[in-house]
Amino acid sequence: MMKMFNTMTLAKEDFQPMHEGKISMYVCGPTVYNYIHIGNARSAIAFDTIRRYFEYRGYEVNYVSNFTDVDDKMIKAAAAQGITVPELADKYIAAFNEDTTALNIKPATVRPRATEHITEIIDFVTDLVNKGYAYESAGDVYYRAKKFKNYGALAHQNLQDMTSNAAGRLDDVELARKEDPMDFTVWKGENGDGAIAWDSPWGKGRPGWHIECSVMSTKYLGNHFDIHGGGIDLAFPHHTNEIAQSEVHTGEQFVNMWLHNGFVTVGDENEKMSKSLGNFVTVHDLLQQIDDPMVLRFFMATTQYRRAIAYSTNNMAQAGKNLDRIRTGYRNLQFRLQDALVGDDEQIMTQANEYITAFKAAMDDDFNAPNALTAIYGLVDLANQYANAQEVHQQTAQFILDTIATLMGVFGVDGLAQDELLEDDIDALIKERDEARAAKNFARSDEIRDLLAQQDIILEDTPQGTRWHR
Incomplete structure (x- = not known):
């Protein structure tokens, strides 16, 4: 049985979905006022990998992840660019789709936008007001946080300390509006900028951030669902507030499992990424700088999702070498398919299946990606050994290749096979080189090797013929 670390209990728990064979899962998406940064990408990759593993194990996953397409940051960014808030949202949602496609992140089952759910949000807030959990003040509507039993349980913080910290962040105007510093906004009155607002029982305004996810998650997954995920920085206040307002509104437990991914640090000094430190890295810019x-x-998916991940050029370079190791092993065995015999090798098949079992055991243990990767490395070593065997059997070779591709697919990494677009040209040059060597024209043979090396093509002369890899 799968075990997952539940942030609510701070313990690994057995996971049993509410409905057999099906998993309902909500992951908080970005506020689309800029290109996503690598912290956003880390969360998207982590939960895409978890989703892919569920699907590998045969589950049907209803995966919902939102866009926050209206808030103060968006209003400010739209004004700076001289466009409307919806135009800004469209611009950066398109960029999000482009960047996540490049990273092989699967589209969500549903990707709702907050502005498409204003009617549901107003109805939700109205219910909170009617139940005495929310109140209007100067056009804003606030939620009475301390009225909710066990408020802050997900954050595992002392309520008195939380209250002091909240009071320290507020100005005098907002303190005067609130009954208690811990109260949070569920509806924000128009501030006179005229940028974007909707009519409501409390005057023109727009949704608070926390209410959006409560409305969209329960609309598409029901009042009570399996898994809610996001970055660990969202545990408080965002997810804490989602729980409070959702459970009052529905009268049901909101979520069974709370999963949170770790931070991203940047540079060899492992500084937490932030705009103030000048180490803010967008995926859009990064994709222009890297070749693959x-x-x-691979770098992000193969780190255990709860651990902090240290982004640096050195760590990326090491990840590139590790991925090359896997691709080379895959291609070595792929090369041997051309002279493979019909049949299989029982002993090799047994070893391959042992690595599959080890992979599943690792991922079943709170998605332990590093241990799962160790099992893949074992398969790659087996592929290399088998590629050098005197005889290779087709069924066994293909099984190992398919298994490596499938398990790497859980991590969302493809492109293991040779690049078919250049394969004919490379094969033609290798054939010409073989003919030159046979004719003892070593100058031309060396010239071809050097030409291919300039294109990062490495040749290996083996008893079975010349192999190549990138």
Whole structure:
């Protein structure tokens, strides 16, 4: 049985979905006022990998992830660019789709936008007001946080400390509006900028951030669902507030499992990424700088999702070498398919299946990606050994290749096979080189090797013929 670390209990728990064979899962998406940064990408990759593993194990996953397409940051960014808030949202949602496609992140089952759910949000807030959990003040509507039993349980923080910290962040105007510093906004009155607002029982305004996810998650997954995920920085206040307002509104437990991914640090000094430190890295810019997006995907997907991940050029370079190791092993065995015999090798098949079992055991243990990757490395070593065997059997070779591709697919990494677009040209040059060597024209043979090396093509002369890899 799968075990997952539930942030609510701070313990690994057995996971049993509410409905057999089906998993309902909500992951908080970005606020689309800029290109996503690598912290956003880390969360998207982590939960895409978890989703892919569920699907590998045969589950049907209803995966919902939102866009926050209206808030103060968006209003400010739209004004700076001289466009409307919806135009800004469309611009950066298109960029999000482009960047996540490059990183092989699967589209969500549903990708709702907050502005498409204003009616549902107003109805939700109205219910909170009617139940005495929310109140209007100067056009804003606030939720009475401390009225909710066990408020802050997900954050595992002392309520008195939380209250003091909240009071310290507020100005005098907002303190005067609130009954308690811990109260949070569920509806924000128009501030006179005229940028974007909707009519409501409390005057023109727009949704608070926290209410959006409560409305969209329960609309598409029901009042009570399996898994809610996001970055660990969202545990408080965002997810804490989602729980409070959702459970009052529905009268049901909101979520069974809370999963949170770790931070991203930047540079060899492992500084937490932030705009103030000047180490803010957008995926859009990064994809222009790296040759292979799969290296970034591999780097992030193969770190255990709860651990902090240290982004640096050195760590990316190491990830590239590790991915090359896997691709080379895959291609070595792929090369031997051309002279493979019909049949299989029982002993090799047994070893391959042992690595599959080890992979599943690792991922079943709170998605332990590093241990799962160790099992893949074992398969790659087996592929290399088998590629050098005197005889190779087709069924066994293909099984190993398919298994490596499938398990790497759980991590969202593809492109293991040779690049078919250049394969004919490379094969033609290798044939010409073989003919030159046979004719003892070593100058031309060396010239071809050097030409291919300039294109990062490495040749290996083996008893079975000349192999190549990138």
